Amino acid sequence: MASEDKSARRRSCILASVKQALNEVEYHQLTVEDIASRAGVGKSTIYRWWSHKSELVLDTFKELTLSIFEFEPELDLEQNLNRQLLRLAKALDHPVGRAMLVVMANHRELAATFFKQYLLPKRVQLHQLIQQAIEAGELIEHDHYDLVLDRLYGPIHYQIIFFNHLPDEHYIRQLVKLSLDPLRPQAQTLMRQE
Amino acid sequence: MASEDKSARRRSCILASVKQALNEVEYHQLTVEDIASRAGVGKSTIYRWWSHKSELVLDTFKELTLSIFEFEPELDLEQNLNRQLLRLAKALDHPVGRAMLVVMANHRELAATFFKQYLLPKRVQLHQLIQQAIEAGELIEHDHYDLVLDRLYGPIHYQIIFFNHLPDEHYIRQLVKLSLDPLRPQAQTLMRQE
Amino acid sequence: MASEDKSARRRSCILASVKQALNEVEYHQLTVEDIASRAGVGKSTIYRWWSHKSELVLDTFKELTLSIFEFEPELDLEQNLNRQLLRLAKALDHPVGRAMLVVMANHRELAATFFKQYLLPKRVQLHQLIQQAIEAGELIEHDHYDLVLDRLYGPIHYQIIFFNHLPDEHYIRQLVKLSLDPLRPQAQTLMRQE
Amino acid sequence: MASEDKSARRRSCILASVKQALNEVEYHQLTVEDIASRAGVGKSTIYRWWSHKSELVLDTFKELTLSIFEFEPELDLEQNLNRQLLRLAKALDHPVGRAMLVVMANHRELAATFFKQYLLPKRVQLHQLIQQAIEAGELIEHDHYDLVLDRLYGPIHYQIIFFNHLPDEHYIRQLVKLSLDPLRPQAQTLMRQE
DNA sequence: TCATAATCGAGACGGTACGTCCCGTCTTCCT
DNA sequence: AGGAAGACGGGACGTACCGTCTCGATTATGA
Structure with a gap:
């Protein structure tokens, strides 16, 4: 289905943003807001799938x-x-x-x-x-x-x-x-x- | 000398407070203010001797x-x-x-x-x-x-x-x-x- | 609009808290944290709208x-x-x-x-x-x-x-x-x- | 007596330091430590004669x-x-x-x-x-x-x-x-x- | 074809800890 | 003995992010 595709694409876009962000700063400088804006996504979208910043990193x-x-x-x-x-x-x-x-x-x-x-x-x-x-x-x-x-x-x-x-x-x-x-x-x- | 003694005692009292605090919470829940109050010391005293919480932990x-x-x-x-x-x-x-x-x-x-x-x-x-x-x-x-x-x-x-x-x-x-x-x-x- | 209403209400609630606080203490004893807690609001909300305590007072x-x-x-x-x-x-x-x-x-x-x-x-x-x-x-x-x-x-x-x-x-x-x-x-x- | 002289000289030296400091910064940026160091005097000497920074300014x-x-x-x-x-x-x-x-x-x-x-x-x-x-x-x-x-x-x-x-x-x-x-x-x- | 619902971005919010600043006090050591 | 030097406890500051929540705008669907 189209919406699942979109979801999946958004998900990997977020993970890519995490990777990109981590190329520039260390973990303790990493902000969810920064990741969201890199991915062109709202913060809430991130928290819908990952309950914490740390899980997001593990998934990445x-x-x-x-x-x-x-x-x-x-x-x-x-x-x-x-x-x-x-x-x-x-x-x-x-x-x-x-x-x-x-x-x-x-x-x-x-x-x-x-x-x-x-x-x-x-x-x-x-x-x-x-x-x-x-x-x-x-x-x-x-x-x-x-x-x-x-x-x-x-x-x-x-x-x-x-x-x-x-x-x-x-x-x-x-x-x-x-x-x-x-x-x-x-x-x-x-x-x-x- | 008396003052060095006192300084040293205060120092080890602070480190002891770090140890004590870490027995109760993990590092990322550790608070400088909590350490200070355990040690009966002002936050500024801690920051006078250690520039960051992390250094304090390493010293401990x-x-x-x-x-x-x-x-x-x-x-x-x-x-x-x-x-x-x-x-x-x-x-x-x-x-x-x-x-x-x-x-x-x-x-x-x-x-x-x-x-x-x-x-x-x-x-x-x-x-x-x-x-x-x-x-x-x-x-x-x-x-x-x-x-x-x-x-x-x-x-x-x-x-x-x-x-x-x-x-x-x-x-x-x-x-x-x-x-x-x-x-x-x-x-x-x-x-x-x- | 609903959101503007809410914003405005919060704003005047904060200003009212300033007024209330100033009825109890003088300006130099006035604390942003105290104002925030009176207004049932986070300190950051105050600093989002006023860059300093002094501006908050002028607005009040x-x-x-x-x-x-x-x-x-x-x-x-x-x-x-x-x-x-x-x-x-x-x-x-x-x-x-x-x-x-x-x-x-x-x-x-x-x-x-x-x-x-x-x-x-x-x-x-x-x-x-x-x-x-x-x-x-x-x-x-x-x-x-x-x-x-x-x-x-x-x-x-x-x-x-x-x-x-x-x-x-x-x-x-x-x-x-x-x-x-x-x-x-x-x-x-x-x-x-x- | 020599010591009174000295005291008086120190006193006016402190007041002169206040004046000098106020030529550079406004009142709310004025620090007692700065005044003391300008006057070549210990902070405690200042607090011996004036109980608050504000009194010091009034005297100046x-x-x-x-x-x-x-x-x-x-x-x-x-x-x-x-x-x-x-x-x-x-x-x-x-x-x-x-x-x-x-x-x-x-x-x-x-x-x-x-x-x-x-x-x-x-x-x-x-x-x-x-x-x-x-x-x-x-x-x-x-x-x-x-x-x-x-x-x-x-x-x-x-x-x-x-x-x-x-x-x-x-x-x-x-x-x-x-x-x-x-x-x-x-x-x-x-x-x-x- | 249009209403109606679901989804999502944007970002405000309450909260918490940070590290800084400076107060007024207190201690030490030198002169 | 007295004073400079400056460490100390305390406490407010303004900042940075957290994870939550609200709001419209934008799609996507079903009547």
């Missing part, structure tokens, strides 16, 4: 990153991890990602919901990929999956939040390598590498 | 954690790491730590200064400790110190910010073990453990 | 005195002057008038604008009335209109500001008489009166 | 005008009035005079005291001068002394406060003439003049 982040978390079946696990973590790092370092991190820090309840509904599933996908590799005999079994994943995700977030610095490709490749090598069947001679 | 975190980052010379590296990271985790999970994380996310410039002046030195200490272990032959040499440290610090911050969850002692011991084992001279049989 | 004085400066065509010049100056005196002695005088003294630029736009026109009206009397032959011509008017207005303001005292009807009648008598055609025997 | 006005209200016995009444009112007008138009007027408007109680103790005596002197002229047969008797005086003082204050304008010599001479002529024994032909 979602829209922006929906496409980047897909696995490439033609690539192997390591390559997929490299690709994925690099994309994640870039998304987090992007102004919208920064804003999302602010919201996560600011609003614990909102953060919990967003994490469970959006971020956690991505993590689960990755977990499953590793699980498949184990079943395929490419990786040995172990009993600290969470740690393995945290040691992939954690350093990247840490670099961005605390060093204020986007990890480069080399950093990420090394990170993935260090995480996977000990899990390989012939892991006896690891750490002699590079 | 500093005061709270000054004592926890000392190494125990009688313990070995692994034990020291365990002890230290557990304390760090607890500090970050504490309301004041949470607030500090919000400030870090919110104010990038302030965050950069705070990190360089306060957090980074702690990290450097830890780095030196590892370096000493290498020179003592307890650990082998390698060339990705940053990664090693990020893989200690990152997961802890990640757990707290995203899972909203204080890592327990077991998690941390495992984290440290996984980080150190590959660096030990007889690393051939690692990953068979527990 | 205007509203209060709009109706008192009309000439009564059935009365003669002297009676009109008596009536008018008495009303003026009462308005100035009223708490709102006092506050207006404070603002006039305090903010010279604001005072100039207010005087030109509001007070001066009233004075001009009075001047024209005198002029008409001259043309009607009731008063003789002369060449110091300003002085004549200043000698009517000046003493009243002076009494109120410096003697802190509302001139009574008798004072004003005498003031008017002394000002008009020398201007009457048969002025030869003046000052013998009363 | 006193000091500035002490000398201008003396009658010149060699001049006749009209000349003395001219001289005196011109000086008064200039004093009121001076920044310190303006500030005094603000204080008079702002603080009614303070104003009452100041008026009774300082301004009223001057007015009484003038009244006595007129009384002497009556007794000497130069002026006729009448029964509205207050009005006569108010019609001298009032217009001058009115011009300064409302027209924001220092009355010139001509204005004042005319004002005095119009006030005195009707009181002269041969007052029959007045108002024909100039």
Whole structure:
């Protein structure tokens, strides 16, 4: 229906305005009024769909990153991890990602919901990929999956939040390598590498 | 001198009020006026010493954690790491730590200064400790110190910010073990453990 | 239109709150926040329409005195002057008038604008009335209109500001008489009166 | 005693600083701290002698005008009035005079005291001068002394406060003439003049 | 084809915290 | 011992946005 189209177009126009605004100012300088006027929309239209500024930002982040978390079946696990973590790092370092991190820090309840509904599933996908590799005999079994994943995700977030610095490709490749090598069947001679 | 004493007492009274207030509300509900009235102090006194609410929170975190980052010379590296990271985790999970994380996310410039002046030195200490272990032959040499440290610090911050969850002692011991084992001279049989 | 009505009602509600507040405290104790809460209105609503507390007070004085400066065509010049100056005196002695005088003294630029736009026109009206009397032959011509008017207005303001005292009807009648008598055609025997 | 000297010097230095400051800013921008630093004096020294900023300003006005209200016995009444009112007008138009007027408007109680103790005596002197002229047969008797005086003082204050304008010599001479002529024994032909 | 309803922009509103300013007091330290 | 220097508690200021609410103008529909 025409009106749904219009609604949808308006919605993405608003999210685009959030993105545009965040390219110019940080989250705590972001105003709903500014977003509304950029989108040529009334403030009430925004509050009809999002109950808070923070949710608006989370949704913008979602829209922006929906496409980047897909696995490439033609690539192997390591390559997929490299690709994925690099994309994640870039998304987090992007102004919208920064804003999302602010919201996560600011609003614990909102953060919990967003994490469970959006971020956690991505993590689960990755977990499953590793699980498949184990079943395929490419990786040995172990009993600290969470740690393995945290040691992939954690350093990247840490670099961005605390060093204020986007990890480069080399950093990420090394990170993935260090995480996977000990899990390989012939892991006896690891750490002699590079 | 008497006046310095008084000043110092007032200062710590204010910081204590911040801590107390953060035990009741989150950072974004924190009010300078509330802090002032808890401390029995005028708002202007606070703004005389701290230019923003955020700096006040960072200072409170500093005061709270000054004592926890000392190494125990009688313990070995692994034990020291365990002890230290557990304390760090607890500090970050504490309301004041949470607030500090919000400030870090919110104010990038302030965050950069705070990190360089306060957090980074702690990290450097830890780095030196590892370096000493290498020179003592307890650990082998390698060339990705940053990664090693990020893989200690990152997961802890990640757990707290995203899972909203204080890592327990077991998690941390495992984290440290996984980080150190590959660096030990007889690393051939690692990953068979527990 | 409904919205204009509402706006106007809110406006006069705010002005009424100013008046009410000034009945209890003097100008320098007057608080915008207090006015707002009396009017059941947010501080921002006040600042949306008036840029300073002082303008708010001037407007309150205007509203209060709009109706008192009309000439009564059935009365003669002297009676009109008596009536008018008495009303003026009462308005100035009223708490709102006092506050207006404070603002006039305090903010010279604001005072100039207010005087030109509001007070001066009233004075001009009075001047024209005198002029008409001259043309009607009731008063003789002369060449110091300003002085004549200043000698009517000046003493009243002076009494109120410096003697802190509302001139009574008798004072004003005498003031008017002394000002008009020398201007009457048969002025030869003046000052013998009363 | 030396210390009294010093005290007195400090006192007049403070008053001079008030005057200097008022040459640069209006009363409501005047700060005690600024005065203190101009005078090279601590704030507490000021508050030791004056309980409020407003009293300080009134005292400054006193000091500035002490000398201008003396009658010149060699001049006749009209000349003395001219001289005196011109000086008064200039004093009121001076920044310190303006500030005094603000204080008079702002603080009614303070104003009452100041008026009774300082301004009223001057007015009484003038009244006595007129009384002497009556007794000497130069002026006729009448029964509205207050009005006569108010019609001298009032217009001058009115011009300064409302027209924001220092009355010139001509204005004042005319004002005095119009006030005195009707009181002269041969007052029959007045108002024909100039 | 026109009334009638729904939708939306514009932006005013009550509210709250901000960070600033300056008051008049109080303390400290130097001379 | 007294005074400059200036920190202090207090409190109003005027600003900035929040999230809510009201109002017409603009569409979109159904009689």
